[in-house]
Amino acid sequence: MGVFIEFKNVKKEYTIGEVPIKALNGVDFSINKGEFVVVLGESGAGKSTILNILGGMDTATSGQVLVGDQNISSFNEKKLTEYRAEKVGFVFQFYNLIPNLNALENVEFASEVCKNHLDAKEILQKVGLKNHLRNFPSQLSGGEQQRVAIARAVAKNPALLLCDEPTGALDYVTGKSVLKLLQDLNRETNKSVVLVTHNSAIAPMADKIIKVKSGKIESITINEQIQSVEGIEW
Numbered sequence: 001m002g003v004f005i006e007f008k009n010v011k012k013e014y015t016i017g018e019v020p021i022k023a024l025n026g027v028d029f030s031i032n033k034g035e036f037v038v039v040l041g042e043s044g045a046g047k048s049t050i051l052n053i054l055g056g057m058d059t060a061t062s063g064q065v066l067v068g069d070q071n072i073s074s075f076n077e078k079k080l081t082e083y084r085a086e087k088v089g090f091v092f093q094f095y096n097l098i099p100n101l102n103a104l105e106n107v108e109f110a111s112e113v114c115k116n117h118l119d120a121k122e123i124l125q126k127v128g129l130k131n132h133l134r135n136f137p138s139q140l141s142g143g144e145q146q147r148v149a150i151a152r153a154v155a156k157n158p159a160l161l162l163c164d165e166p167t168g169a170l171d172y173v174t175g176k177s178v179l180k181l182l183q184d185l186n187r188e189t190n191k192s193v194v195l196v197t198h199n200s201a202i203a204p205m206a207d208k209i210i211k212v213k214s215g216k217i218e219s220i221t222i223n224e225q226i227q228s229v230e231g232i233e234w
């Protein structure tokens with residue numbers, strides 16, 4: 001597996017009033033193509049900052065972010081917008097579906113602008129929602145809404161799937177089924193998945209575990225005994 005993503009000495013500083021906050025203070029890691037990576041850390045450790053920079057939603061103060069053959073840290077706003085639209089699928093804790101579009105329309109709306117997009121109906125079927133295509137978000141359970149959000153991200157056929165606490169708002173069983181879906185999609189499509197969480201029990205499903213603490217990498221572990229989601233409990 002070749003290296004697909006590299007963070008090289010990435011720093012992110014926010015200044016509020018007089019006090020600079022070092023959200024990331026020299027972060028280095030790499031992610032291979034097709035790897036399932038869990039980024040772990042306590043609240044405020046810098047996990048979302050990493051994900052947002054990787055997804056082109058935020059920019060680093062210094063350092064390099066390489067994705068494929070591109071140095072996204074050198075991108076201007078226009079190139080970052082293209083990168084976000086074409087290369088990255090996002091899954092958030094609170095789904096972020098458009099309330100007045102049904103499930104199918106939510107997926108189509110996000111994906112049809114992308115060059116290599118997949119068929120929205122097929123993907124919704126794959127995530128177990130073939131009987132809910134015309135339901136609006138308010139007519140779906142939390143788990144179903146998250147499945148629509150995952151379908152929306154996957155239908156773009158992005159190089160990279162980024163998930164920020166995707167099970168944070170779900171009950172235990174539903175959360176596990178969403179994780180299983182992400183693991184299955186990762187294995188079937190060989191797309192890199194980066195999942196941010198504070199829940200260390202999720203780590204055994206990952207190929208690689210990146211622990212973040214106070215804006216720095218605490219450890220990077222290659223998981224020799226990857227577990228299927230069914231075998232994980234918390």
Ligand SMILES: Nc1ncnc2c1ncn2[C@@H]1O[C@H](COP(=O)(O)OP(=O)(O)OP(=O)(O)O)[C@@H](O)[C@H]1O
Pocket residue numbers: 014015016021022023041042043044045046047048049050198
């Ligand atoms: N827009 C911002 N302005 C100022 N400080 C920020 C901003 N975004 C994040 N921070 C700070 O940067 C640090 C890292 O935040 P980040 O959101 O990456 O943490 P996290 O590990 O994702 O936490 P959580 O699990 O609570 O979401 C925190 O100290 C946070 O307060």
